[in-house]
Amino acid sequence: MKTKEFLFKYITLAAASLSILFLMGIILSIFKEGLPLFNDINFSDFIFGRKWHPTDEPADLGIFPLISGSIFVTLGALLVGVPLGVGSAIYLSEIASTNVREALKPFIEILAGIPSVIYGLFGMAVLAPLVRKLFNVPTGLNLFSASIILGIMIIPIISSLSEDALSAVSKELREASLALGANRIETIFKVVLPAASSGVISSIILGFGRAIGETMVVLMVSGGAAMLPKSIFSPVRPMTSAIASEMGEAVNGSQHFQALYGIAIVLFLITFLSSLLMQWFAGRENRE
């Protein structure tokens, strides 16, 4: 009896500790493969180098164009996804009737589960030709198209988390504001939204992390040019897309291979910081 109790407890403990092991495994594997690169080139040349020609002799391994590609695409996605996602969340939580809300919430949840490669297919086959014609640009596979698709993709993520935060605001707060003579919109924007700000901000950070880490959409839709974008219609090559498209041809252990793992380190650090930031905001919400 005692041994069974003991065994059960320690089996669950071992299982739970595996998560630490897996995280360590991820960190160690990308650092082990990526760090040897910095024996040959220094870190700031890697981050700020303007040229990415990994297969030239000698190779140029500057990932600044890739980092800026990721950042521009992500900012573009947030420009599309944040107003639409937060706006939808406010509508669902504050204005929609219970029936409408109960019907739309599972629908949004299902949308959040659609595989990103299908969004990529839509971007390549439907949006890109449209953008090319509409704006008369040489290619529809560019920063603009990738931002729109990514933006649409993060709407369900941002809106379902924001909706949770808004619904958690106490009813008394809304009633007090209405009793003071504020109308519904004033109540929403001056009382409810500020009260839910931590949760809404953490939903936006989650959307940021999802967008900057997304691979398939940018791989298929962003055009793939490893250059600093000259306009919103320039093709770009975000970090994730460089890893996905080049790893197949990089020789195991070569400088190119190490540089791709180096990009993964940068990517990991960015998403790690954003998830810490998100937890901090989420914690702040709980304390409030």
Next chain:
Amino acid sequence: MKKRKILEFAGEWALKLSVGISLAFLFLFLFMIFSKGAGRLSISFLTQMPKNGMTEGGIFPAIIGTLSLTLLSMLIAFPLGVLSGIFLSEYGKPAWLVSIIKTSINTLSGTPSIVFGLFGLSVFVIGFNMGVSILSGSLTLAVLILPIIINATVESIKSVPFDFREAAFSLGATKRQVITRVILPAAAPGILTGSIISVGRAAGETAPILFTAATFYTRRLPKSVMDEVMAMPYHIYALMTEGTAPESQVPIAYGTAVVLLLLVLIINGTAILIRYRMRKRRNW
């Protein structure tokens, strides 16, 4: 006074518009995929091998590949996830260990899927010498979906009322008995919902299997978990970006997308239905 009225009117319409635009985008997206791909669906599309260098025939091996990757990754991640969830919510000591585990889980769930792919490549494919195979891909996917299952388990155990535990303890049950005979059955529908959602996630992921499991074209079905496989998400990507006959490849890509989309929608729809029925039936 007038200004307030105008602002109220504009604000309300802006909110309605944002829902309208979001839904219009998403409907358009689903509509285009279905309208272009649904015509492709047939029994032979689902059950035949690809022919003529991917320009004709069906997607049977890709379906088999996706099913085997998904199933094996669930077999690995589900028991680990549920056990981890039990530890975090029922034992929860020592506190320092729990806080490290929770931080690890949060970090894992925010890590980009392509980074999981590189991890799988250097650890499973190269390090453990498993090669590009169903096993490498499933292990990689299992690590990716583990946080979802753990969080679902913790959340559903949390919602089991404290009285249940006290009643069981007062009858003389041990902690293990309380967990396995009282708490887990009560939390099961919630755990199931979360796990089903993670099945949908595993089925649709592409980046983690790019270098660990997927291949563009095989003439035969996998014989063991050490074989590389075709998979639906990767098939869509490859048809759109590789090959030389886009005019015949793009329609197959749409057809594959409809099959994958239906699979994921059915999986997630089932999860949501289970949760809905559970909430209705639950009397605590």
